[in-house]
Structures are given as structure tokens and as C-alpha cells.
Amino acid sequence: MTATLITVAPTGAEHEKSAVPHLPTALDELIETATACAAAGAAMIHVHLRDEEHRPTLDPGRLGEAVAALREATDLIVQLSTGGSVHDPLESRLRVLDAAPDSCSLTCGTLNFGDDIFMNPFGFMSDLYVLAQERQVVPEFELFDLGHIGALSRLIDRHGLPFGGKVHVDFVTGVPGGMPATPAALLAGVAMLPPEVTSWSATGIGRGHLPVLATTLAAGGHARVGMEDNTIYAKGQPVEHNSELVVRAARLATEMQRPPMATTSAREFLGIRAG
Template identity: 75%
Template sequence: MALTQGSAHGTLITVAPTGAELAKADFPQLPTTLEELVETAVACEAAGASMIHLHIRDGEHRPTLDQGHLKAAVDALREQTSLVIQLSTGGSVHDPLDQRLTVLDAEPDSCSLTCGTTNFGDDVFLNPYGFMSDLYVQAQEREVVPEFELFDLGHVTSLARLIDTHGLPFGGKVHVDFVTGVPGGMPGTPAALLAGVAMLPPEVTSWSATGIGRSHLPVAAAALSAGGHLRVGMEDNVVFARGVPVEHNSQLVERVVHLADVMQRPALSTADARVMLGVKDRG
């Protein structure tokens, strides 16, 4: 695996502040409005995050792929922060495939590209190979950097197939994120994570990991110790400690920044993150 120069010495910290699964009524602290997203992004950048992974909500706080909402969020965050802006192409597990492809119209810096279908609790997160292939090619054409989301070990094989078929993504770098601990996907354990890392194709230049729920900290520690990067946020975890809810995404960022400092792999600046990921300068 060809790690990007410097990637083992600093840590890319991505914040995923909202997601599509949790209800605002159940978690009022979840940032769902544009104003809340901007405030969250500014605070998390100040805390040490260099990329933000966005799911967008409508005026009723429901997940949406509406172009107006997506573009407004991208534009506002680009104006108020220097974060790498990544839009989810997963949306909600109920969103149709054709609508998920339109996310690239909002001109994000990066987009998620999930490398296979997975059971997602009681639902199915559908990602057939044809959809993955179409999204890969469109991201190349739009000059958007994909982050390959791996929920299971079979997804690593699908990633290799995409690269073999279509060549390298725009920017020439291959960054992946292991999403562990989803009911139906790979478990949130260091052993499972390291098994996935061992399978990565040689074109991969950097990888990060996400631990859902109680796997949040063990996976973060394992990723840091193995040279990986981190994704945290209320999309993945709303409990800071036993009986203590997360009140703001910046709490989760601050904690892993501390862990990264202890491991002598301090948080990457947004400028360094852009270089590592091969992100286009969109002004």
C-alpha cells in the first residue's frame, strides 16, 4: 500500500455531524438547519477537523437530496470555512439510486462512494456495482474526489475492481474509510479493521476508520496506532461516555485531536488535507 507522503505523521480528522438516521425530535442537539451546520463546521474546524461529511436535512429536519439545500450548504461552508466539503451520496437508505447520483451537481470537493450493498439494521443500503461504477466515472468527469466507504471486507474487493476498471480517481489519490460497527456490516473491532487494512489494494494512498456507537474509541485507537486517519461525529455516535450524551460535534473532534497528539500524529491542517487527498481548488 503506497501511503501518501506525510500521511503517517499527521491525522486527517473528518467530522460527520448529522447523518440521515437520527431524528431531531429525539436529539435536539443534532445540527440539521443550515445555520446549525455552519456553526458546527466553524467550531469543528477550530477544534482540528479538516474535512466534513455532510448529510442534508430539509425544513422539517428530514433527510433530503434537494439540490437547493445541497448547494446552499456547500456554498455556505465554502464561504465560512476552509474545510474539505464531502457530500454523502448515500443519502437515506430509502433514497433512489438516480437521485443519489445528482449530489455531484452541488460541486463538493469530495463525495462518498460506498463499495457495496450492506444490511443496515433492519434496512438494506443498496449499492449495486452498476451504480458504483456510474458514480465513480461521474466523479472523475466532475473532478470530485471520492472517499470509498467500506462497510465489509467484500467491499475492499469491489474497490479493487473499480480501480482496475476505471483507473485512478480524479486527483490520483485513493482514500478509503472503514465504517465499522453497523449492524449487518463488519464489527467495530481492531481485529476486523486490521483485516480490512491488510486487504487494501496497492493503489490506496490513505485510509480512515469510523466506529459506530460504543466501538467509537477502540476503532479510533486502533486506526491511529496503525497509521490510519479518523472520522467522528454525531452521525456515528451520540454518547460521549456512559450516561453522557454528546452535546456538540466539537467534543468528539477535540477528544480525537487529543488522542492524535498523544500518538504524535497531530491533526492535519485543511491545506495539508487537500494535498493528501488531491482535492481541486474550487475557490
């Protein structure tokens, strides 16, 4: 690879605004964040939305409004989370695609998620896969554990390649209940990827952020950063803006002779329709 796809995940569904006041939870905050992160080197934004009380929401109107606003303000690839929060029903998660994003997340298995259970039964995964094919939305396959790689192969075997013909996966490491955020665990997962996979990225939750980022860049992968996954920039130094994490990832990628990938190139790279 000669360039690095940088995805920013600015909000997530876990952090509370009261505990992380710089978390972008209002739409104007999300747009400001997206604009700054695009300028810093991000090509894709992974979106979770919050309601007026800063609680996670999959409200269809809010999703559609956010997609339209992000497209008007930036040229970023807009990826909506179909995970929502661990409490969202499966039917609501399928309706995320009604907002017509460029991309969506597709988590490849159920797992313990801290004290909760993140439900992703195979029937739901299969329905989401086919719906994304029909809607011409490119999925990003989220792998929280090594067993999820087998589920990904099963989906491809059953339904063929996703829309766009590319298979991009993202290792989410460091969730309590999933694979640890260590170089060894990440590289074990990369070694297990099926031949249909055309690219991969990774993120490390919390303290695993930098080790996973460095390993990913060295091993030819791509980067996901953002306050969804990491709210501490360095010991004793909270993240004040998502762009700080994008700037650092872009700097490290450039030092590794793999500068940030432009959005136009990223669309072609992932098999996404032109914006």
C-alpha cells in the same frame, strides 16, 4: 504518517432530531458546527442534509446552498454523502455531484443496514465513479464490510485511478449488517487493502467508537468522528456538540505524535483541488 486527517460527520441520516436535540439539522446549525469543528482540528466535513421537518433530503437546491455556505464560512474540505438515506433512489444520489463538492462518498457495495437494505449495485458504483472523475470530485470509498474491498479493486481495474490520483478509503464499522467495530475486524480490513490505496480512515459506530479510534491512530490511519456515528461521549454522557468528539480525537492524535492535519495539507494529501 506525521499528521492525522480528522473528518467530522455531524448529522447523518439515521438519528431523529426529537431523540437527539443537539443534532445539527438546520443550515445555520451546520455552519456553526463546521466552524467550531474546524477550530478544533477537523479538516473535512462529511455532509448529510435535512429538510425543514428535519428529515433527510437530497434536494439539489439545499445541497448547493450548503456547499456554498460551508465554503464561505470555513476552509474545510466539503464532502457530500451520496448515500443519502437508505430510501433515496439511485438517480437522486448521482445528482449530488451537481452541487460541485470537493469530495463525495462512494460506498463499495450493497449491505443490510439494520432492518433496511443500503443499495449500492455495481452499476451505480461504476456510474458514480466515472461521474466523479468527469466532475473532478475526489471520492472517499466507504467500506462497510470486507467484501467491499474487492469491489473497490474492481472499480480501479475498470476505470483507473479517481480524479487527483489518490485512493482514500474509510472503514465504517459497527453498522448492524456490516463489519463489527472491533480492532480485529478493522486490522483485517487494512491488511486486505489493494496497493492503489494511498490512505485510510475509520469510524466506529456507537460503543465501538473509542476502540476503533485508538486502533486507527496506532495503525497509521486517519479519523472520522461525529454525531452521525456516535451520540454518546461516555457512559451516561450524551454528546452535546460535534466539536467535543473532534477535540478528543485531536487530543489523542497529538498524544500519539500525529497532530491534526491542516486543511491545506489535507487537500494536497487527498488530491483535492485548492479551495
